[in-house]
Amino acid sequence: MLPVLALLGAWLPLGPEGAQAGAVLREMAATVLPQYVWTTLWLGLLVAVGAAVVGSAGAVAVTLYDFPGRRHMEWLLLLPLALPAYVIAYAYTDFLQFSGPLQSWLRESLGLQGRMLPDIRSLGGAVWVFIFALYPYVYLLARTALGERAAQLVEAARLLGASPARRLRSVALPLARPAVAAGVALVLMETLADFGVTSYFGIQTFTVGIYKAWLSMDDRVAAAQLSTFLLLLVAVLLQLEQRAQRRMRFVGNAVNRAGAGSGQPQWLRGRHCVLAWLVCLLPVLMGFVLPVLFMLRPLAADWSVLPWSRFLQWAGNSVRLGAITAVLGVAIALLLAYAARRNQGRLTRAVVRLAGLGYAVPGAVIVVGILLPVGWMQLAAPGLGLTALVTTTAFGIVWAxxxxFSAVSLQAVQSGYARIPLSMDDSARMLGAGPLRLLAGVHWPLLRRSTAAAALLVFVDVMKELPATIVLRPFNSDTLAVVAYQLARDERLGEAALPSLALALVGLVPVIMLSRTLRAGRG
Structure with missing residues (x-):
């Protein structure tokens, strides 16, 4: 809670910085704030519509219809989750920019001069990247809703003579609407939290403005106030996502009460089969296959330009930070989940719920929320060296x-606890087991798989995290994500391919886990 409380404290008229709060806000409102608001809203709106259409179309194709290769499409549509959005942005820029291979080939083939394609570094380019990087959030939730709740009712409508368009419009989409809304809320939270794509493309969003205010203007009050606006937007989206999740449970209960049997997907032939293939393959091509091929091109062209000598150092820094955070995150998650299991009081539930909200807070907000109170404490007690502790060691970045990411491990551990009946705790207590022995001797053996999955998910998220890492990483501790961003920013896109591909390989791990879980649940 400290980052959030620190941001709210920046608005209090305390001290010389707090006295400037109103003046800074008025100055921002007259200069940069309208542009931040306008650009962020347009970006969010366009990405939300695009991700909803692409994700819903893929979910409808693989859930309500059957065609050759459908089972492969179910997991192929998850592949863009393996690539961070900023990596996709680098790959497209390297291939589509003015000096890239595609425009160079077009100019040589057509004998023309000048730009042949629109500039990828624009608002439209960012919308394109975010849509194909984030649509799997909508696809996953919509696929679950359609597969478990709507398939039988769609089949009933077919037996009653409804046309395919009417079945889709009147039955499937209304039932999937809460799932699509929840997925769109997640997409918007990821879009608002992004720094790599918007900064690299030069788009003036709230996140970019926060970093400019802090690092370029050296104005902590402005950064904190911009962070507050972004935090409010995220809070609204989180509330909408939770309402959509509750609506999903309501719809699921209503369908279950209907007592319908399992529906069978409709077999597609001819042009309808081709259309289903296009709906499924195009997002995979745009969000994973083409970016990976674009990044492999410089590796195949000239291996000597790649920074092989320092790659192991960057990878080692990423692995070290990921491992430390994974161990600590799992330990915190175990303690919180165990406390919630033993004590069902309001205070315990509130603490666990607050700890689970951290994943929704953008990295830029966390950075400002950490550095702001550290700066205040440094002014109050200069001899403590708190600023040096946070910025020159791994303490600050692991804290962020x-x-x-503690929310990620907490969710995984709680799902493991849900499969352990409370009767086992009662039996252990009757046999004289204390709290520590209950945790170590009964819960831990049953939670090993869940904690391993939690540690792996946190590790992968840390490897790909960019906004907080850029500011809080220790000196001479560049990670793969930071190096990929810096090389791309310096127009060394060929060299950025190596760390970017390494991040893609790491990102495949949770995608494979998720795909296996979905297949097991379906079986």
Missing amino acids: YLVR
């Missing part, structure tokens, strides 16, 4: 990681 834990604020953001």
Whole structure:
């Protein structure tokens, strides 16, 4: 809670910085704030519509219809989750920019001069990247809703003579609407939290403005106030997502009460089969296959330009920070989940719920929320060296990681606890087991798989995290994500391919886990 409380404290008229709060806000409102608001809203709106259409179309194709290769499409549509959005942005820029291979080939083939394609570094380019990087959030939730709740009712409508368009419009989409809304809310939270794509493309969003205010203007009050606006937007989206999740449970209960049997997907032939293939393959091509091929091109062209000598150092820094955060995050998650299991009081539930909200807080907000109170304490007690502790050691960056990613490990551990009946705790207590022995001797053996999965998910998230890492990483501790961003920013896109591909390989791990889980649940 400290980052959030620190941001709110920046508005209090205390001290010389707090006295400037109103003046800074008025100055921002007259200069940059309208542009931040306008650009952020347009970006969010366009990405939300695009991700909803692409994700819903893929979910409808693989859930309500059957065609050759459908089972492969179910997991192929998850592949863009393996690539961070900023990596996709680098790959497209390297291939589509003015000096890239595609425009160079077009100019040589057609004998023309000048730009042949629109500039990828624009608002439209960012919308394109975010849509094909984030649509799997909508696809996953919509696929679950359609597969478990709507398939039988769609089949009933077919037996009653409804046309395919009417079945889709009147039955499937209304039932999937809460799932699509929840997925769109997640997409918007990821879009608002992004720094790599918007900064690299030069788009003036709230996140970019926060970093400019802090690092370029050296104005902590402005950065804190911009962070507050972004935090409010995220809070609204989180509330909408939770309402959509509750609506999903309501719809699921209503369908279950209907007592319908399992529906069978409709077999497609001819042009309808081709259309289903296009709906499924195009997002995979745009969000994973083409970016990976674009990044492999410089590796195949000239291996000597790649920074092989320092790659192991960057990878080692990423692995070290990821491992430390994974161990600490799992330990925190075990303690919180165990406390919630033993004590069902309001205070315990509130603490666990607050700890689970960190994943929704953008990295830029966490950075400002950590550095702001550290600066205040440094002014109050200069001899403590708090600023040096946070910015020159791994303490600050691991702190930020834990604020953001403890929610991931907590969710995984709680899902493991849900499969352990409370009767086992009662039996252990009757046999004289104390709290520590209950946790170590009964719960831990049953939670090993869940904690391993939690540690792996946190590790992968840390490897790909960019906004907080850029500011809080220790000196001479560049990670793969930071190096990929810096090389791309310096127009060394060929060299950025190596760390970017390494991040893609790491990102495949949770995608494979998720795909296996979905297949097991379906079986």
